[in-house]
Amino acid sequence: MSQKVLFRQLFEKESSTYTYILGCKRTKKAIIIDPVDLTVERDAKLLKELGLTLVKALNTHVHADHITGTHLLRAHFEGLQTGLGSANTAKSDEKFDDNFKIEVGDINLEVRHTPGHTNGCVTYVDHDGGAAFTGDALLIRGCGRTDFQEGCSKTLFKSVHDRIFSLPEDFKIYPAHDYKGQTSSSVHEEKQFNPRLTKSETEFVDIMENLGLAYPKMIDKALPWNLNCGVEPE
Amino acid sequence: MSQKVLFRQLFEKESSTYTYILGCKRTKKAIIIDPVDLTVERDAKLLKELGLTLVKALNTHVHADHITGTHLLRAHFEGLQTGLGSANTAKSDEKFDDNFKIEVGDINLEVRHTPGHTNGCVTYVDHDGGAAFTGDALLIRGCGRTDFQEGCSKTLFKSVHDRIFSLPEDFKIYPAHDYKGQTSSSVHEEKQFNPRLTKSETEFVDIMENLGLAYPKMIDKALPWNLNCGVEPE
Numbered sequence: 001m002s003q004k005v006l007f008r009q010l011f012e013k014e015s016s017t018y019t020y021i022l023g024c025k026r027t028k029k030a031i032i033i034d035p036v037d038l039t040v041e042r043d044a045k046l047l048k049e050l051g052l053t054l055v056k057a058l059n060t061h062v063h064a065d066h067i068t069g070t071h072l073l074r075a076h077f078e079g080l081q082t083g084l085g086s087a088n089t090a091k092s093d094e095k096f097d098d099n100f101k102i103e104v105g106d107i108n109l110e111v112r113h114t115p116g117h118t119n120g121c122v123t124y125v126d127h128d129g130g131a132a133f134t135g136d137a138l139l140i141r142g143c144g145r146t147d148f149q150e151g152c153s154k155t156l157f158k159s160v161h162d163r164i165f166s167l168p169e170d171f172k173i174y175p176a177h178d179y180k181g182q183t184s185s186s187v188h189e190e191k192q193f194n195p196r197l198t199k200s201e202t203e204f205v206d207i208m209e210n211l212g213l214a215y216p217k218m219i220d221k222a223l224p225w226n227l228n229c230g231v232e233p234e
Numbered sequence: 235m236s237q238k239v240l241f242r243q244l245f246e247k248e249s250s251t252y253t254y255i256l257g258c259k260r261t262k263k264a265i266i267i268d269p270v271d272l273t274v275e276r277d278a279k280l281l282k283e284l285g286l287t288l289v290k291a292l293n294t295h296v297h298a299d300h301i302t303g304t305h306l307l308r309a310h311f312e313g314l315q316t317g318l319g320s321a322n323t324a325k326s327d328e329k330f331d332d333n334f335k336i337e338v339g340d341i342n343l344e345v346r347h348t349p350g351h352t353n354g355c356v357t358y359v360d361h362d363g364g365a366a367f368t369g370d371a372l373l374i375r376g377c378g379r380t381d382f383q384e385g386c387s388k389t390l391f392k393s394v395h396d397r398i399f400s401l402p403e404d405f406k407i408y409p410a411h412d413y414k415g416q417t418s419s420s421v422h423e424e425k426q427f428n429p430r431l432t433k434s435e436t437e438f439v440d441i442m443e444n445l446g447l448a449y450p451k452m453i454d455k456a457l458p459w460n461l462n463c464g465v466e467p468e
Binding site for chain 1: 280
């Protein structure tokens with residue numbers, strides 16, 4: 001990570017979600033990526049201890065496995081702006097087009113649209129720090145499922161190859177989830193060892209069609225709330 | 235972390251243990267700190283994918299909550315040396331005196347004896363990378379219990395203040411455990427916000443004497459195995 005940016009990775013164990021904090025050391029303004037409702041108090045306390053003011057709460061996509069913490073964070077940080085990729089229909093203060101540049105103090109993130117797990121997924125790329133926050137598009141030795149929320153395995157294959165694997169080999173990969181206790185990877189590693197995305201497109205599509213995964217237990221609650229920025233719909 | 239060293243943090247969820255890998259990019263030799271038996275296959279696979287040869291498997295102390303993975307790692311890496319602080323009576327290939335310098339390629343670790351959670355606890359300090367692997371001596375906003383394994387809260391208070399809080403403020407703290415999804419801290423943060431170790435020695439001792447913790451569920455198995463380098467005693 002850049003020396004100008006304070007970085008922290010946090011884990012929410014119910015949904016195995018990683019939340020990331022990036023804080024500008026100069027301006028003390030901060031961004032949070034993929035906050036979870038259950039850990040908002042922990043994250044808000046840490047931000048305040050670090051002397052940071054949270055100005056943006058971003059999601060990589062509309063999550064189906066947990067309720068976003070963006071709404072609850074507003075109670076701690078007045079003026080907080082929520083953000084999401086522009087291909088989403090969900091409520092959000094900001095909607096980022098492909099290649100949009102987010103700037104908060106010395107934190108610079110490029111938004112790359114990486115649909116496939118959902119049609120609205122984005123990857124936030126920190127070029128200064130050499131890191132990509134890939135959401136569920138690319139997981140460590142895996143990837144997000146493609147059988148709901150307008151998911152499409154062909155689209156995901158193209159997104160990962162064109163928009164993530166094209167980054168420098170030593171860029172770190174920070175995903176939205178891990179279920180095996182792994183905390184980070186690199187572009188180099190995933191290009192070499194990802195058991196799905198090292199395959200041909202045809203093989204990848206075949207793998208994704210035959211995962212036989214159960215219906216997500218949280219989806220019927222999480223989607224309507226997350227489409228409403230983490231607030232219970234009326 | 236130093237640019238010369240490949241660093242990876244890994245989590246074992248049964249005992250909430252963090253395992254750390256440090257790999258020298260030049261010589262491809264690696265050190266692992268606090269490996270767990272249950273995740274040895276994951277860790278060995280990752281080391282091999284990263285092109286690393288594991289030469290040292292270190293423990294910060296004789297753990298009471300899980301069985302060390304040091305012994306099982308030998309099956310994957312011939313010639314692997316296990317290491318532990320010299321105040322321990324446990325079996326180990328190497329026993330490190332206070333201030334001993336471990337060198338593996340471009341990885342340099344200073345061993346600091348930090349007793350109190352157990353009488354044999356050490357902290358491994360990476361001065362080049364600005365990080366300390368504190369085991370159970372110092373946890374994020376907490377510390378290890380002091381009511382078994384010759385634990386002593388007065389000794390722990392002195393260890394943390396004299397040997398960890400004396401490090402530069404921006405040094406990262408990587409503990410052996412976290413139960414709240416936090417992955418790292420800093421000397422600065424713990425000196426300011428640790429709810430126990432910011433107190434006076436008298437208050438700290440009082441807190442530690444009144445934790446009312448349950449008897450550790452794994453201790454009767456873990457201790458005899460770990461005193462025998464992770465092998466079932468005869």
